[in-house]
Amino acid sequence: MTVADGKLTAAQVPEPVPGPDEVLIEITAAGVNRADLLQVAGHYPSPPGAPAWPGLEVSGTIVNVGSDDNATFLNAEVCALLPGGGYAQYVAVDAGLVLPKPENTDLVDAAGLPEAAATVYSNLGYLLREEADRKRRVLVHGGAGGIGTFAVQFAHRLAEAEVWTTARKEAGKRLEALGADRVVDYRNEDFAALVQEAGGADAILDVIGAAYFEPNLKALAQDGRLAVIGLQQGNAAQIHLGGLLAKRATITGTTLRARPLEQRRQILAEVFERVWPALDEGTIEPVVTTRLPLAEAAEAHRLMAAGGHFGKIVLTAK
Secondary structure, three states: OEEEOOEEEOOOOOOOOOOOOEEEEEEEEEEOOHHHHHHHOOOOOOOOOOOOOOOOEEEEEEEEEOOHHHHHHOOOEEEEEOOOOOOOOEEEEEHHHEEEOOOOOOOOHHHHOHHHHHHHHHHHOHHHHOOOOOOOEEEEOOOOOHHHHHHHHHHHHHOOOEEEEEEOHHHHHHHHHHOOOEEEEOOOOOHHHHHHHHOOEEEEEEOOOHHHHHHHHHHEEEEEEEEEOOOOOOOOOOOOHHHHHHHOOEEEEOOOOOOOHHHHHHHHHHHHHHOHHHHHHOOOOOOEEEEEEHHHHHHHHHHHHHOOOOOEEEEEOO
């Protein structure tokens, strides 16, 4: 796949050759993310050295290695976090960004794990590292999405938190099955007022951006933390500093793709240590509800852009 004039187009490119620290993966499936839509639209270009076509996560089989140090990984079924280039048959990726396919996960579905797991852990992983003297409350916005469905499971099953999430009413039962204690229909309920009434959120994971910034601050509990990881509804917001100070709130804004390689390696290493056992045991599962062939990538993007989709969309290579 290549990107031209804001469209995805099939194209022949040379098979990549893995560098000394890389492995070559024959791709089984690629996860679809909103960042892919932004890249195709010309708003999120690939970082230097990365392929020009989309794809931030894949699953498949290692078929070549760049050095003998990685020879033991040949023929292993894996999934990987990429800086780009996943919409293809093969991809070369740093070995430190590769994880084994979880034991209880189908290889195709594993393509929907790396980006969600790394994003959620890098923003909420502190919940696993810090001692808690009470049950914490976590608010996940966009609970029905690929990040959201993973975050709800993570917060409930690993962090043992009380989990609130915003989503359309029709997604409520499915999110409750994943561990959500309260699903707020954002179309006709005031999540900020409801969360505040319940005592506030200790952690908020937000993919919406500017439109939710002020109500997020209202919803935070004392010493609460807001992590902004998406800008689906705006990138400019005003902040009431008095309220921020009064709550001793912490606000972070993060991306994953643009992090230095060493940081991404460290995140994946911690994900393998702290999250992967739950996937091996089936405590957490990827939520993949749509599989489409790679040739229908444009349709996958249309479905994601339309909204209302539950869980992850993956593109299969064959």
